[in-house]
Amino acid sequence: MIKAFYLSCCTLFLSAATPNPEIALEIGAPIPKAELTWQDISGKEISLNAAKGKNGLLVIFAGNHCPYMHRNQDRIKQISQVASKNGIGVIMINSNEATRNEGESLAAMKEYAATMQYHGYYIVDKNSALADAFDANHTPECFLFDKTGKLVYKGAIDDSPGNAETVKVRLLQNAINETLAGKAVNVATSNSLGCNIRRRL
Known part of the structure; x- marks a missing residue:
């Protein structure tokens, strides 16, 4: 009995001492770390709030060498x-810190953005802080915020990330259309x- 009580106390202590894992960003949540600044490929520092347009913000977690990025x-x-x-507003985020000195460097990001003729913001997520705050795990992974800065959609661009020819539902496009029309997003989350x-x- 004493041994069981001791083990219960130890378990309770360890549970209390263990930090909570990252919590998934839920629909309706505000833009995480909105005022902090991050280095853009232009060399300037930009915050997510500064990148936001009058009707909202589209955040895309990206990478330079991911086959799915190339397909999309x-x-x-x-x-x-x-x-x-x-x-x-549109901002791409590179959170690949483990390969920052290889193919995900700032120079490589500039080269990739030029190759895909992308003219928006593409920022370095130091220590993957934004990826952690968004609970983002893949590239590409999208987060759409409305004009008030509230999350209205998160997930994939469409229902066929691996093959553009078999797309049936344009999830992100639909979410943008519904948001601009002042409607609730019908499909607010996707894998x-x-x-x-x-x-x-």
Whole structure:
């Protein structure tokens, strides 16, 4: 009995001492770490709030060498242009800290953005702090915030990340259309399929 009581106390203590894991960002949540600044490929420092447009913000977690990024390159470029034209700011985030000195360096990010003819913000997520705050785990993975800065959609660009020719539902495009129309997003979450974000261990 005494032994069981001792083990229970130890378990309770260890549970209380263990930090909580990252909590998934839920629909309706505000933009995480909105006022902190991050280095853009232009060399300037930019915050998510500063990148936000009058009608919202589209955040895309990205990588330079992920096959899924390459398969979605045209889709990312297209949806970014649609968002920008409709007053939604667009920012891509590179959180691959474990390979920062290899293919995910700032120089490599600049080269990738030029290759895909992307003209928006593309920032370095130091220590994967933004990926942790968003609970983002894949590239590409998208988060759409409305004009008030509240999360209205998170997940994939569409229902066929691996093959653009078999797309049936344009999830992110639908979410943008519904948000701009002042409607609730019908499908607010979806599973993102892509490369794992390479956090530093």
